[in-house]
Amino acid sequence: MAATDIARQVGEGCRTVPLAGHVGFDSLPDQLVNKSVSQGFCFNILCVGETGLGKSTLMDTLFNTKFEGEPATHTQPGVQLRSNTYDLQESNVGLKLTIVSTVGFGDQINKEDSYKPIVEFIDAQFEAYLQEELKIRRVLHTYHDSRIHACLYFIAPTGHSLKSLDLVTMKKLDSKVNIIPIIAKSDAISKSELTKFKIKITSELVSNGVQIYQFPTDDESVAEINGTMNAHLPFAVIGSTEELKIGNKMMKARQYPWGTVQVENEAHCDFVKLREMLIRVNMEDLREQTHSRHYELYRRCKLEEMGFKDTDPDSKPFSLQETYEAKRNEFLGELQKKEEEMRQMFVQRVKEKEAELKEAEKELHEKFDRLKKLHQDEKKKLEDKKKSLDDEVNAFKQRKTAAELLQSQGSQAGGSQTLKRDKEKKKFIEARESEDPVWPLGKKPAVTWFKAASCIPVPLPAPPAGHSRPVFDCNMCRGSACSTGPPASLFQLRMLFVPPRYLHPAWLGEHQSAGFSPLVCSHLASPTTTKPPTGTTASPQRVPSPFQF
Ligand code: GDP
Numbered sequence: 279m280a281a282t283d284i285a286r287q288v289g290e291g292c293r294t295v296p297l298a299g300h301v302g303f304d305s306l307p308d309q310l311v312n313k314s315v316s317q318g319f320c321f322n323i324l325c326v327g328e329t330g331l332g333k334s335t336l337m338d339t340l341f342n343t344k345f346e347g348e349p350a351t352h353t354q355p356g357v358q359l360r361s362n363t364y365d366l367q368e369s370n371v372g373l374k375l376t377i378v379s380t381v382g383f384g385d386q387i388n389k390e391d392s393y394k395p396i397v398e399f400i401d402a403q404f405e406a407y408l409q410e411e412l413k414i415r416r417v418l419h420t421y422h423d424s425r426i427h428a429c430l431y432f433i434a435p436t437g438h439s440l441k442s443l444d445l446v447t448m449k450k451l452d453s454k455v456n457i458i459p460i461i462a463k464s465d466a467i468s469k470s471e472l473t474k475f476k477i478k479i480t481s482e483l484v485s486n487g488v489q490i491y492q493f494p495t496d497d498e499s500v501a502e503i504n505g506t507m508n509a510h511l512p513f514a515v516i517g518s519t520e521e522l523k524i525g526n527k528m529m530k531a532r533q534y535p536w537g538t539v540q541v542e543n544e545a546h547c548d549f550v551k552l553r554e555m556l557i558r559v560n561m562e563d564l565r566e567q568t569h570s571r572h573y574e575l576y577r578r579c580k581l582e583e584m585g586f587k588d589t590d591p592d593s594k595p596f597s598l599q600e601t602y603e604a605k606r607n608e609f610l611g612e613l614q615k616k617e618e619e620m621r622q623m624f625v626q627r628v629k630e631k632e633a634e635l636k637e638a639e640k641e642l643h644e645k646f647d648r649l650k651k652l653h654q655d656e657k658k659k660l661e662d663k664k665k666s667l668d669d670e671v672n673a674f675k676q677r678k679t680a681a682e683l684l685q686s687q688g689s690q691a692g693g694s695q696t697l698k699r700d701k702e703k704k705k706f707i708e709a710r711e712s713e714d715p716v717w718p719l720g721k722k723p724a725v726t727w728f729k730a731a732s733c734i735p736v737p738l739p740a741p742p743a744g745h746s747r748p749v750f751d752c753n754m755c756r757g758s759a760c761s762t763g764p765p766a767s768l769f770q771l772r773m774l775f776v777p778p779r780y781l782h783p784a785w786l787g788e789h790q791s792a793g794f795s796p797l798v799c800s801h802l803a804s805p806t807t808t809k810p811p812t813g814t815t816a817s818p819q820r821v822p823s824p825f826q827f
Pocket of ligand 1: 327328329330331332333334335336462463464465466515516517518532
């Protein structure tokens with residue numbers, strides 16, 4: 279709020295009365311001055327502009343010093359804000375100066391979001407101040423106010439028109455900071471071009487609705503100069519820290535092969551105007567504008583965003599307490615609503631889970647019933663099978679008993695007949711032996727009679743020296759594979775140990791006609807075998823001893 283508005287408001291309900299003598303409150307401005315001087319001042323400048331436009335040089339030139347800092351490169355991936363604070367002293371006045379510079383501004387191919395880091399930085403300083411203000415124990419008089427008081431916007435001396443990056447950035451910043459546009463490196467542009475360029479820039483700013491800082495004209499003491507200076511905007515500046523001797527004075531200048539540009543010569547550039555307006559005349563107004571206009575706007579938006587308001591819907595004043603309580607109730611209501619929603623959701627989920635479990639239980643029961651039935655059927659089948667097997671076993675036992683009975687009866691009846699048959703057998707054997715042919719070696723062959731389930735080998739004597747193999751006759755199988763099953767009668771095996779020379783077909787034929795078969799039974803292939811060949815079912819023990827000689 280401007281000072282004249284406040285005076286008008288105060289004056290409305292008051293009467294002016296004359297004083298009879300000196301009271302002393304006319305020293306108030308001095309008191310304020312003294313207090314301010316003792317506290318010191320702070321001023322924060324933001325320099326926005328492309329890398330290499332002379333931002334650092336201009337700051338050094340403005341404050342007549344050399345601020346430290348590395349020159350920025352053009353290879354930054356994004357825009358960064360570099361802030362440095364310096365304590366300056368002039369006479370007995372101290373100034374805490376913060377210079378913030380945009381590093382990498384305009385160096386990216388895609389410059390769409392270049393303004394964002396700058397806006398965020400400015401907002402962050404407002405937010406920090408607001409947080410300090412909202413503290414219960416705030417110490418604003420010692421708080422380092424980092425809010426940006428002036429933004430020097432560096433425009434490249436192209437002589438054409440503003441770049442879209444400049445227009446967009448200034449548009450985004452104009453409600454947050456006091457923008458003072460300046461044409462950088464103005465020694466690179468001719469006088470006539472500069473005049474046209476300034477007009478072009480001003481018209482472009484107006485047509486795009488960009489609000490730049492206007493030096494105040496409501497204070498009579500500075501109204502004239504500020505009014506004149508407003509017409510010179512944007513200032514065309516030159517920066518240099520180099521001092522050259524011009525005449526008999528050392529002056530800041532830039533020297534070229536064709537001449538010298540003096541920084542502080544108003545015929546050469548607007549550097550002096552800028553310094554006058556920025557530092558010597560309007561520094562306090564810039565600080566005040568920052569607080570009362572830009573910060574106020576930020577604070578209002580922020581508090582409204584947080585739900586605070588000055589009046590209720592009926593336009594009645596709304597106290598902070600009421601706002602707080604309304605907000606608290608609203609918050610509690612929302613919390614309750616959320617709680618209720620979560621409870622409902624939980625109940626719903628539990629119901630769904632319950633239904634799922636019931637379904638699974640039902641399926642399990644059905645499966646169990648199915649398996650149980652299957653098991654019962656299987657059990658019944660097995661029981662039936664067992665019963666039929668038991669019946670079969672019983673029948674078999676009965677048959678066996680009957681057979682045994684029959685056998686015992688039969689054996690009793692045939693006992694006498696067996697003796698008779700044995701005698702006949704012996705006679706038969708003796709008769710067969712007497713029928714022996716003439717043995718070539720004059721030896722009697724080893725004759726073995728036996729009864730067996732098949733043609734089973736019996737222990738054979740080893741062949742005498744000079745005899746290679748036995749010739750024998752198996753009258754059971756006749757040389758073919760013996761079949762299993764009990765023999766119908768006794769059979770005779772005759773073995774002749776013969777030398778190989780007698781294995782002539784003629785000799786064999788002779789003996790064949792004499793009742794011998796020349797066939798070699800495979801069962802008795804080895805004369806030294808004393809055990810039955812593998813696979814035969816009977817064993818030598820089964821050979822009845824009465825028939826062995
Ligand atoms: P910054 O990157 O914007 O901080 O630019 P600098 O201050 O580092 O300056 C970059 C270059 O421009 C340096 O070589 C300076 O000497 C030069 N420069 C600075 N101001 C001017 C000026 O007003 N005119 C001309 N012609 N050159 C300048």
